[in-house]
Amino acid sequence: MPEPVKVAVLPKTTEPLTAVIKDAGAVITDLSKAQALIWTESSPAGFPSSLPEGIRWVQLKSAGVQQWITAGTVDERRQWTSAVGAYSLDVAEHAVGQLIACLRQFPLFARQTTWTKQENWKRVASLRGRRIAIVGAGSIGRACIPLLTAFGAEVVAVNRSGRDVEGAIRTLTSENLDEALGLADDAIIAGASTEQTRHLIGAGQLAQLGPDGFLVNIARGDLVDTDALVAALQSGGLGGAALDVTEPEPLPDNHPLWVLPNVLITPHVANPLRNMEPHFAAHAGENLRRFAAGEPLEAQIDLKRKY
Known part of the structure; x- marks a missing residue:
């Protein structure tokens, strides 16, 4: 023995x-x-x-x-x-929940102190029929896919190799990130933090999503250029964002992301x-x-x- x-x-x-x-x-x-x-x-x-x-x-x-x-x-x-x-299933659940919250305008409505139905109702959207780019289709990204497709969304996956990802309608390499974002309505960032992925999402990538698109980051804060994100959110170039991670982290109390009505922040709690x-x-x-x-x-x- x-x-x-x-x-x-x-x-x-x-x-x-x-x-x-x-x-x-x-x-x-x-x-x-x-x-x-x-x-x-x-x-x-x-x-x-x-x-x-x-x-x-x-x-x-x-x-x-x-x-x-x-x-x-x-x-x-x-x-x-x-x-x-x-922790993939828990984090994926959080990411999809954040995306739904953005589409349903929960960040905006949660900040209201009076009934604002008529002026804001038109902003409410459904996950059904949308196309989501999963940037970093590793264990967490792959765990997001069945949750998204269960709601009637389609997925474009982005990974290093370009090998097909189960459940995605298309898989592109990270070199074709802009193309993937251009094909998508919204994006979930789920990639690893490395020297190569720092500020992977900048002004150009956010512009691919456009004024009706939403960005969810449940990976690491440094994958997204925070200054570019704030600028896109303030100008209306991006529809909104949900962030479980930020750069810097913790996010300072006076940071503009805290007060933007189209932003949902959770303090790195995607893993219960x-x-x-x-x-x-x-x-x-x-x-x-x-x-x-x-x-x-x-x-x-x-x-x-x-x-």
Whole structure:
């Protein structure tokens, strides 16, 4: 019978995580004796400055790993996995909810203090029949597609490879981003934050959506040029925006995005706190099972692609 995998869990474990480790037949041990490390905070703060040679795999809690790569934490001496895929359904639900809220003019109506039906009713739109560009058709972007199509929308997917994405009427590469946005009514930004994707959405891309289009960002704030976004929203060049992430983040109290009537802001809460621990535990547990069986791990971090 093979020896159980020895796992260090830092800074501390949770009940769901302890349970899946036990179910996988592994044991929790000190870092110095471990073969694997599961890190249970979302940032590199407090992460060990060096890891024992025996650590062959590190599981991170965060889906976005740009800060980990920038900090030089991720190395090539062992396998590193992110939480990509663990939170996809919850975040996709939030993104589609935000888009519906924009189309139905919830941000505008929520700010009213008097009955404004006649002058604002004409702005209300339906998701049915619209075409949505999913910019970054990874796990979250793909999870958005069945939710959107269930409401009668069509999807144009954008990814690095251009390989067809299930459920999309068309898939384009990121090099053809402007074309994809030109084909769409609205866009959901769901891509990874890298040096190459910084300000991927600028004035030109927002202009492709136009005055009747809406932008939803549930990825990372730096994918969107905030100054260009504010200008488009103020001028009427873009119909509206829903942002769960911003640049800068947290968004300063006096920032113009707070007071624009066509903007909906949620403070980076697309992943419900009550679901985070069990979903991360399930993801880590599946990777632990794969690690023990010598199978490829899910959500492996690629240092060359930087995600």
